Amino acid sequence: MKYVLTPLIFAAASSLVVAEPVHELTIDAAGDNGHISEHIYGHFAEHLGRGIYDGFWKKDASGEYIIRDDVVAAMKELGVPNLRWPGGCFADYYFWEHGIGRKDQRPTVVNNLWGGVTEDNSVGTHEFMDLVAELEAEPIVVGNVGSGTVEDMANWWQYINHPGESPMAKLRRENGREDPWNVKYWGVGNESWGCGGHMRPEYYADLYRRFATFLHGYGDVKPFRIATGPAEADYNWTEVVMERAGHMIDGLDLHVYTIDGTWQTHKGQAVNFDESGWYRLMRRAMWMDELITNHKAIMDEHDPEKRVWLIVGEWGTWHEQEEGSTPGFLYQQNTLRDALTASVTLDIFHQHLDRVKMANIAQTINVLQAMILTDGEQMLLTPTYHVFDLYKPHREAKALPFELDRGEYMYEGEEGDPLPAISATASINDEGQVHISLTNIDPHQARTIEISMDGLKGKKVRWAKILTADEMNARNTFEAPEALVPEKFKGAKIKGGKLIVEMPAKSLVTLAL
Numbered sequence: 001m002k003y004v005l006t007p008l009i010f011a012a013a014s015s016l017v018v019a020e021p022v023h024e025l026t027i028d029a030a031g032d033n034g035h036i037s038e039h040i041y042g043h044f045a046e047h048l049g050r051g052i053y054d055g056f057w058k059k060d061a062s063g064e065y066i067i068r069d070d071v072v073a074a075m076k077e078l079g080v081p082n083l084r085w086p087g088g089c090f091a092d093y094y095f096w097e098h099g100i101g102r103k104d105q106r107p108t109v110v111n112n113l114w115g116g117v118t119e120d121n122s123v124g125t126h127e128f129m130d131l132v133a134e135l136e137a138e139p140i141v142v143g144n145v146g147s148g149t150v151e152d153m154a155n156w157w158q159y160i161n162h163p164g165e166s167p168m169a170k171l172r173r174e175n176g177r178e179d180p181w182n183v184k185y186w187g188v189g190n191e192s193w194g195c196g197g198h199m200r201p202e203y204y205a206d207l208y209r210r211f212a213t214f215l216h217g218y219g220d221v222k223p224f225r226i227a228t229g230p231a232e233a234d235y236n237w238t239e240v241v242m243e244r245a246g247h248m249i250d251g252l253d254l255h256v257y258t259i260d261g262t263w264q265t266h267k268g269q270a271v272n273f274d275e276s277g278w279y280r281l282m283r284r285a286m287w288m289d290e291l292i293t294n295h296k297a298i299m300d301e302h303d304p305e306k307r308v309w310l311i312v313g314e315w316g317t318w319h320e321q322e323e324g325s326t327p328g329f330l331y332q333q334n335t336l337r338d339a340l341t342a343s344v345t346l347d348i349f350h351q352h353l354d355r356v357k358m359a360n361i362a363q364t365i366n367v368l369q370a371m372i373l374t375d376g377e378q379m380l381l382t383p384t385y386h387v388f389d390l391y392k393p394h395r396e397a398k399a400l401p402f403e404l405d406r407g408e409y410m411y412e413g414e415e416g417d418p419l420p421a422i423s424a425t426a427s428i429n430d431e432g433q434v435h436i437s438l439t440n441i442d443p444h445q446a447r448t449i450e451i452s453m454d455g456l457k458g459k460k461v462r463w464a465k466i467l468t469a470d471e472m473n474a475r476n477t478f479e480a481p482e483a484l485v486p487e488k489f490k491g492a493k494i495k496g497g498k499l500i501v502e503m504p505a506k507s508l509v510t511l512a513l
């Protein structure tokens, strides 16, 4: 690590010189670190809190639920490669038959999991398929293994996908839909080690084999079968499920949430935190790298050809829900801290592209680390939405290998190791355009990144944007919905064959070359 001397100019015209760390980043523009699938930028919408009702849907004057145009427009702008539904935990309590047919004849059930609220099944299969059609997203449907039967799940699959004459295709047509929806991605249960049935991996592996057997290919649609994967560091789950059922699995669904605290006691606050909370959340987000590395190593033993995808089907920050919000609704604010945990996590996914081909941040609207918050007719885009926007150029591009002197960030009041201060992604698209995203998690220290890359000489910075703020907990509110948005970044220049980027503390920068 080297340092440059940076003059700080004070109003009184006196100046002080401070040392600013300089990090070298060497990008191999001819290298190939794997394809960044757009599916890594997937989303998740569960029947939970105000994610579905009062999120994607709102009531019209007649009391009917209709899809919100403003929300769909914002999400389309971002691009939604896939949307996972109906849960989450809700999936293993969900009976799809309740959500089809005339709305006034659909049964009302209790959502015991999330707030004990009434679920009138207004949004069911047809409504969800209408939504994904509007979003131009691939649906991921999660079937019920925990409390449903093999017959239920096979019938749902047939209802959605059978193109010809069959009892379920007939029922679908009676309900107004002629053609099958051709859904490929299919979850065989969710968190079967927890809310999905508290199963042992041995038992789940057998059940998985049984349920998966009855998902038949119809026409061109072959099921892409996704098994419940491990929770965090449950390596035994991965071992047992891959060993016993791996040959029938297409994707293994790992769930990892970023919490500042513990599941048992207190998960930490979304807005009211100090630097120790900043440090701990960053540390927790970076844990993803170790988890993926270790799960991958187990998968490699059972599937050396790397046929099975590691899907991070639920990830994101999970804080104590906002005071005054409905219990069980998991509504939380979203700050610059959440945003930078997202960029760091995306960078980690981009380092594991041999296995990580799909991921879903939880959850799209009004729940956990959301993209959008709504309040009646109002809506706002969260800082995390803007991270996804700044990472858009990396989608479907080729990840470039690089070497980075990451430096260190440490909060002295905490025990533990220093964290890498700088995180990065570099990619090249089909047009030969290079995009680089850099995150400086250090909340105090500006840092300079000196980027070397073959062929940099003829390049120029086409555009550069930054997401940053003075406060660690900067956020968008309904009073100030654009308090934290990406801005034009002027701190990058090409000099002496290098790209020099002067990153402020706690910032994310994306550069297009």
Ligand code: AHR
Pocket: 046, 087, 088, 089, 090, 190, 191, 314, 362, 363, 368
């Ligand atoms: O995303 C909220 C919940 O977290 C999901 O329902 C469940 O799968 C996970 O435990």
